[in-house]
Amino acid sequence: MFIQPCSSALRIPALALALVAAAWSFTPASGQERRADMPVTPATRDSVALAAAETVEARYVFADKGAAAARAVRQGVRAGRYRRLETASALSDSLTADLRRGTGDKHLQVQFSATPRTAAPDAGLTAADSARDLENAQWRNFGFHAVERLDGNVGYVEMGRFDNPELAAGALATAMSFLAQTDALIIDLRNTGGGFAAMEALVTSYFIAEPRLLSTLHRRGGDTAHLWTPARVAGPRYLDKPVYVLVSGRTFSAPEALAYDLQALGRAVVVGEQTRGGANPGGWVMLGSHFAVGVPTARLESAITHGNWEGVGVRPDMPVAAAGAKKAAHRAALQRLVAENASAVRAPRWSEALAELRADDARSASATAPQ
Template sequence: MPSNQQIIEEALERIDAGYVFPAKIPAIEAAIGDHLAAGAYEGLDGPALCEAVTAHLQEVCPDKHLRLLWTDEPQSSAPADADGGRAAFLALLRAEGQGIRRVERLEGNVGLIELRRVATAAEGASAIGAAMQLVAHSSALVLDLRACLGGSPEGAAMWCSYFFPDDQVHLNDIHDRRTDTTRQFWTTAHLPAPRYLDRPVHVLTSGTTFSAGEDIAYTLQANGRAVVLGETTRGGAHPTTRYTVTDHIQVTVPTARAINTVTGTNWEGVGVVPDVPVPADQALEEALRTASRQIPSQPG
């Protein structure tokens, strides 16, 4: 079993090799090194060590994805598992209906989709399409992201594609430090369900909404395609790779950053700020009130 010092040193090596903002690495190493020299991590068990190191990382570099994580289940470091957790993530999505918790038609012909995770575009396309097909003829849509914990940037782009008329909308870019490349994300040309156009879209957020869930809210808001209601989100915008340090400890390293084409920046550290601030548990009720005012009354 490696010592706490060895665990921290390996975590710092991973951060040094991949963190998306290399200019911040000397400050990170100096701060953690000072705490290490002061004995701050001596005698800590695994969970306490992860909590302490993460807190110190956040103090010097408030990046919500930069963390040391404890997992109760042992994590294999075998080459077969060296996929950044992708296989486990895909299995989780399959078990959870590709992240779609519920689809409903509410009073007033308002569609509701509750999303807990953002599936990959490749595996999630049919499920996303099925959800959008069910709300295709609604008069307004509520996309509930209040408990969305994140997922795939490709999947976020696919969800957003339904709210734009064609494949000509440049949504955002992701710059990867390791490869020094920038990938563009555009709306998708071909979708398995009708696009949702010319009708109100309301996105619900909370302090739990994170990562790819924030991506959807931020992108639709920045493009003027949705009204965001609820609470400011957690503020994690950097795609991240997990590295196994011990059987139970992983370091998560943001290796890329998102750049929105409208704002030129992202939601890292600040979250998605709602257009209509309201406690998260009241956001759906407020969205339905707003929708009822926007939907043209039907002839009696």
Template sequence: MPTNQQIVEQALERIGAGYVFPERTAGIEAAILGRLAEGAYQDLDGPALCEAVTGHLQEACPDRHLRLLWSREPRSLEPVDDDGGRAAFLALLRAEGQGIRRVERLDGNIGLIELRRVASAVEGASAIGAAMQLVAGTSALLLDLRACVGGSPEGAAMWCGYFFPDDQVHLNDIYDRSTDTTRQYWTAGHLPAPRYTDRPVHVLTSEATFSAGEDIAYTLQAHGRAVVVGATTRGGAHPTARHPITEHILVTVPTARTISTVTGTNWEGVGVVPDVPVPADQAFEEARGRSTV
């Protein structure tokens, strides 16, 4: 069993090798090693160690995806199994209906889709299409992302694609450090269900909305395709790889960054600021009222 010092040092190695802003890694390392030398992590158990190191990482570099996480379920430490967390993520999505919590047609012919996670564009395409098929005939849509904690950038682009008429909208770009390349994300030419155009869309947000959930809200807002109602979101815009350090501890390393084609930036550290700011628990009624006007 590795010591806390070894866990922290291995996490720093992963951050140094993969973090999307390499110029910041020396400062991160110096700050954490300073804490280590002070004995800040000496007697902490696994969950407490993860909490303490995460707090210090984000003090040194305010990136919401830069974290040590505790996993109750043990994970493989075999190098062949280190896929950045993709297999575990896909398994979680299969167990959670591809992140789609609820689809309803409300009184007044208003559609409601509640997302908890954003599925991949490959495995999640059928489920995303099924949800959009069910609301295809509604006159307005509420897309509830208040409890959406993240997911796939490709899936976020697929969700967004339903709200534009064709494949001619350049949504955003993602720069990846490991390959030094930028990938463009456009609306898709073919989708499994009808597009949802020429009708109002309200996106509901909260302080918990994160990562790929924020991607959907930010992108639709920036392109003028949805009105965001609720609270400012959590502020994590960097696609992330997850690497096991022990069977129960993993480090999440932001390896890429999102760039909006409209704003030239993203929501990292600032969140998605709603068009209609209201407490998150009031966002549904506020958006529903606006959809019936």
């Protein structure tokens, strides 16, 4: 079970605790690292496939779709489709494709670890698993890739993953303390592909003044859980200042939730490309010691919109190519600061930074123009 950062972060019935704890945790601890492949025997291929089918049929949030996906995999076993695959990566990719074909759910996936595991990624059920998960989180710097102050006193933070807040809360507090004196903030999620629901709730809490219900999770068996932002955060909150969230077609799962929630709360302008569209939360189930299947076990209902972004993604307020989203958000932040605070002491500095951005755009256009 994944640990939540504090008791006030979530208000949930006991039966639903594991559901919320695992929500959106579909990126394995090594999911963004280069994986060491390994050979698999024909017997292993079929046993992993049948175990995946059984797990999805029993746990997937929509029973009819789970049964259809399981049938597709079992048909593949009978046809000998997986026995021709010689590596773990080929088997994982083939099973993932078949499971998604039956459900349309991009969260459904099979992954592998060349190193044997006793528990699913980030579950930390043994000292060795916990130590491995901590090392992977430290290697990723707890998901924080960059924190900086851009021209015009605009803050910028880039996240690569939403790590377990029990581990990452300190890094988040440090980043937010560094950014506290900036006049606007850009959160870069263009290459952020997964993580913990509780981390999304913790990040959101820095941008609103009071605890807020973000979503209700409806489990297949009828249980529900409620995801709240924490009542307390370490360090200063970032209130009453412009916030921009950068997204792309690679943005997926918990990072999508952050963009969706801040957009729905009116606390951020979303900039970039439509996101990938994965809202159904769940967790990992081990299939032996080398393979695991990620299974969505609940349907998310936003407490703000009463919908979600499953299958459609988060639509940006400012649609631009992902490659140019950072500059577009920087420019928009400075324009807004100048427009809304024309008499402020810092207004000339914002204007100067904006002029420099425009000059840089002009130089870039001139350099790429046909001669």
